[in-house]
Amino acid sequence: MPESPMPATGQPIVLRNGIVLVMDDAHTVHPRADVLVRDGVIAAVGPDLEVPPGTFEVDASGGIVMPGMIDTHRHMWQTAMRAYGADWTLTQYFVWYYLEHGKTFRPQDIAAGNLLSALDAVESGVTTGVDWSHGLRTPEHGAAAVDALAGAPGRFVFAYGNIHQAPWEWTQDPAVARVIEDARSRLYGVQLAFxxxxxxxxxxxxxxxxxxxMGLKVTTHAGVWGATGDDGVRLMYENGVMEEGHVYVHAATLSDDSYQRIAATGGVASLSTESEQTCGQGYPPAAKLRAHGIPASLSVDTSVWFSADMFSAMRTTIGADRSLExxxxxQSDETVTHVTLRVEEVVDWATRGGAKALGRWHEIGSLEPGKHGDVVLIRNEHSPTMFPIVNPYGHVVYQASRGDVQVVLVGGVPVKWDGRLCGVDLSAARAQVDDTVGYLRSSLGDEVWRAGMNPEIPEVEILTNPYQYRKGGVPA
Incomplete structure (x- = not known):
């Protein structure tokens, strides 16, 4: 199949006749409208736009145009081990990365994971992501992480962390401060992760x-069963360090008192629902966050376990919340006749929510004139899944997938076009990742490698069944 022509560098782009989810304060939906991107920003949104001469036109009819999605918490360095821990518990994750083998990663292994994760993100329509980079046991590892992100398509916030040393130790290293300053000058933002x-x-x-x-916001795993809970939140509050814009990841297994402290200090939450469901941090707390007025965003966590796209994050989040309801x-022999969490709200969390969590709502998260030209077109004329589009929010959450992402623009620059990444050397990325996987496997040895990927299965008790039948249905 011949490739579609692409716009020239710097050429204005207009996406014509799509269903446009603006994701502004009013949650405006245009049933048929255009989005014009010029000089890297959203220039206009509306039906039948007049555009400058020479504007490149994209047919968005039969598709959904929406802002780029925003992931507020992803351990990108682990992506070279994609799906390795699919059968892990949180304890097994901690043992593998924190206590045993996380220290095996070289700087180039951190870089390989970051590069792969960055490509994975933009390919699925995530235009801004937080690299929750807690595998940086030396400043050289940090520098490698920054280099990988700076050379990848997309916007990235670098959250510096180091699980192999206490935060009151590694934060005092001047070399760490230098890495952070370098990241600040080359990336979309910096946070501190501990x-x-x-x-x-x-x-x-x-x-x-x-x-x-350093003028940095803190992002922290709060409300993780058996690891961080109410005592941590209380201590942060009593010591006056909970500030507006600090990000509380998972925010499960917390008391109402902790949620109230987070809300009162202007904290925001990052839900990783697939992670919370699988690992047992606590029940995914969407309902608790809504009840306490805590702004929510969505995140992937790590593809060493989970899906690496926001379609999965939205779907599991709404599914978990409705299951709980x-x-x-x-339990009270009652029936829910009207669900509380709606598809419109989880699309909001995947876009506007992420922008607000990062303090960048004035720049990203919606298709409003003046904001960065980070635009996603969900359209697949070769798939029966993409018609009809009756409820566009419902279609994004429950029907569409990363394979339906046809076009991704970051700052008006195409990074995915006609369903494929563009301007990316996938073979070089594959070679880097292959080197990392080969190195880790050889360093650990095949036996340890296989054992880590295939943990023991606990014995399952099979209950005695009193309803036993003989052939022909005659009771025994």
Missing amino acids: DVPGDASFPEAPAFRFAKD HYIAH
């Missing part, structure tokens, strides 16, 4: 001071 387990002496205080001195009702 957790607060709940030690009463609050040893994390120097790390919070470092973040404040029905389950609670059934």
Whole structure:
């Protein structure tokens, strides 16, 4: 099949006659409209736009045009091990990465994972992502992570972390500060990534001071069963370090008091529903966040386990919330007749919610004039799944998938065109990842490698069944 022509560098682009989800405050939906991107920004949105001479026209009819999606928490460095931990528990993840083999990663292995993850993200319509980079055991690992992100398509916020050393130690290294400054100059933003387990002496205080001195927001795994919970939130609050814009990842297994502290200090949440469901951080807390007025965003967490796209994140989030609603009702012999969480809201969390969580709502998250030209066209004329589009929000959440993402623009520049990544050397990326996988496997040895990927299965008790029948249906 011949490739579609592409716009020239710097050429204005208009997407014509699509269903446009603006994702503004009013959640405007245009049943048929155009989106004009010029000089890297959204220039106009509306039906039958007049465009400058020489504008490249894209047929968006039969498709959905929406803002680029935003992932607020992804351990990108682990992507070279995609699906390796598909049968892990959270304990097995901690043992593998934190206690045993995470230290095996070289700087180039961090870079390989970051590059692959970046390509994976933009290919699925994620135009902005947070690299929750907690495998940086040396500043050289951090520098490699930054280099990989700076050379990849998309916008990235670099969240510096190091699970192999205490945060009050690594934040005091001047070399770490230099990596952070370099990231600030080359990437879309920087955060500081570390957790607060709940030690009463609050040893994390120097790390919070470092973040404040550097002008950085903190992103932290809060409400993770058996790891971080109410004590950590209480200590952060009592020590005055919970600030507006700090990101609380998972935010499950928390009390109402903790949610109130997060809400009162202007905190935001990053839901990783596939992770919360699989790992047991706590039940995915969408309902709790809504009840306490805590702004929500969505995230992938890690593709060492989970799906790497926001379609899956939206689908599992709404599914988990609705399952809980029905389950609670059934305990009282009641029936839910009207669900609370709607598809429109989870699309909001995947776009506007991420922009607000990053403090960049003025730049990304909606298709409004003046904002960055980060645009996704969901259209697949070769698939029966893409017609009819009756409810566009419902179609995005429950019907479409990453394979239906036809066009992705970042700052008006095509990074996916006609269903394929463009301007990317996939063979070079594959070679880097192959080198990392080969190195890790040879370093650990085949036996350890296989054992890590195939943990033991606990014995399952099969209950005695009193309803036993003989052939022909005659009771025994």
